[in-house]
Amino acid sequence: MKDIFALLKQGSMASLTAAVVNFILAGLKGLAFLFTANVAMFAEMMHSFGDGVNQLFVFTGSSLSKKAPTKRFPFGFGRLVNLVCLFAIIIVAILSYETVKEGIHHIIEPLPAQTETTLLLVNIGVLAISMMLEGSVLYKAGKELLQQAGQPFDGLKPLTLSYKHIDSAKPATKLVFLEDTVATAGAFLAIIAILIGRFTGLLQAEGIASVLIGLMMFYIVYRVFMENAAGVLGESDPHMEQRISKIVLKNDEIKDIQKLIVLKEGDALHVEVIAEIAPDLTVAYTNELRDDIEALILKQSHVTDVNMEFEVDDGKRSWPVTQNQLDRKSQKK
Known part of the structure; x- marks a missing residue:
């Protein structure tokens, strides 16, 4: 009771x-x-x-x-x-x-x-x-x-x-x-x-x-x-997907996003991300990178859990990005 x-x-x-x-x-x-x-x-x-x-x-x-x-x-x-x-x-x-x-x-x-x-x-x-x-x-x-x-x-x-x-x-x-x-x-x-x-x-x-x-x-x-x-x-949230993609791609170590889904569960949002990284990153660094990005995503409104995985960069662009985003990454390099 x-x-x-x-x-x-x-x-x-x-x-x-x-x-x-x-x-x-x-x-x-x-x-x-x-x-x-x-x-x-x-x-x-x-x-x-x-x-x-x-x-x-x-x-x-x-x-x-x-x-x-x-x-x-x-x-x-x-x-x-x-x-x-x-x-x-x-x-x-x-x-x-x-x-x-x-x-x-x-x-x-x-x-x-x-x-x-x-x-x-x-x-x-x-x-x-x-x-x-x-x-x-x-x-x-x-x-x-x-x-x-x-x-x-x-x-x-x-x-x-x-x-x-x-x-x-x-x-x-x-x-x-x-x-x-x-x-x-x-x-x-x-x-x-x-x-x-x-x-x-x-x-x-x-x-x-x-x-x-x-x-x-x-x-x-x-x-x-x-x-x-x-x-x-089971409905996705395109607006939140775009917002989270910007958070993920803002990190220089993230080369691309293979998959990003934000699923609505009533008031809550469940996030699943598969991102591409360079093959030379260590396991320890990759785990730290995952923790940092997941922490940022969890700060977003209504997000209750995040599942993030990494794949080696295949050199092909899967997730659409603006030219401004590409230019900013180039300038940082």
């Missing part, structure tokens, strides 16, 4: 926070929908519930993925977070479909306009609370994302700079950030639709908002499914 709690402590706190907030908001929106029968509120309720379920699954998966490697699973359980996300996204897909279907129904057969000020205030109030809470979770997730990307995270950067570095984040953090971006935008969209319906008489506005919110949810379904399906199958 202690092991389970220890693993849960290592899970994504951004996912857990987002799950709790979304379940609370789903309850508030559900009560508001029962009270006002507002279709935009129904869409937001489904959205919050779907996000809450998804993020709870992600928290569980991110926790269990930290389990230490075993003899049967020597690479650990990193991909478990990807597998759990695939199950969770099925629920979100069903809720997205129901949201779009309900929105289309209310575009074709819109409900009469609600003229009671009380109902308007209930809808606007609940959605405003939702937008503020979702925005705070979005800010926290953006801050965590920038920390993982090694970028400054002060001021408004978590809400602006995060989108530029989103691919550098861990899967769980990336998912929370995307879902809360859509959730915050969806709450704002629902408020606008309610106001348009009330003050312009365009009764289809709420149905249109419901469809748009459902389509945004489908975008999350597509994005999460594609990324986690790739993670389950």
Whole structure:
């Protein structure tokens, strides 16, 4: 039991926070929908519930993925977070479909306009609370994302700079950030639709908002499914491969790289390198060289283990390098 709690402590706190907030908001929106029968509120309720379920699954998966490697699973359980996300996204897909279907129904057969000020205030109030809470979770997730990307995270950067570095984040953090971006935008969209319906008489506005919110949810379904399906199958990280190749080739004793693979295992990265060296290097020097390069690679974000081997230089160029890199090596010689 202690092991389970220890693993849960290592899970994504951004996912857990987002799950709790979304379940609370789903309850508030559900009560508001029962009270006002507002279709935009129904869409937001489904959205919050779907996000809450998804993020709870992600928290569980991110926790269990930290389990230490075993003899049967020597690479650990990193991909478990990807597998759990695939199950969770099925629920979100069903809720997205129901949201779009309900929105289309209310575009074709819109409900009469609600003229009671009380109902308007209930809808606007609940959605405003939702937008503020979702925005705070979005800010926290953006801050965590920038920390993982090694970028400054002060001021408004978590809400602006995060989108530029989103691919550098861990899967769980990336998912929370995307879902809360859509959730915050969806709450704002629902408020606008309610106001348009009330003050312009365009009764289809709420149905249109419901469809748009459902389509945004489908975008999350597509994005999460594609990324986690790739993670389950075993995906390489081309960006990190290029970064590590520069670290390896920076050493004058490394003549070429025969093979370099950076494999994603959930949040972790496993690195395998086969480099070419001159045949006259001693075993002792080669071992020291390996230790130095592996130590540099292990300092890179998310890298958990490195396997580096050496082969004698065959005189043929296997790994592409820039002319600047070749010139620098020539100047050093």
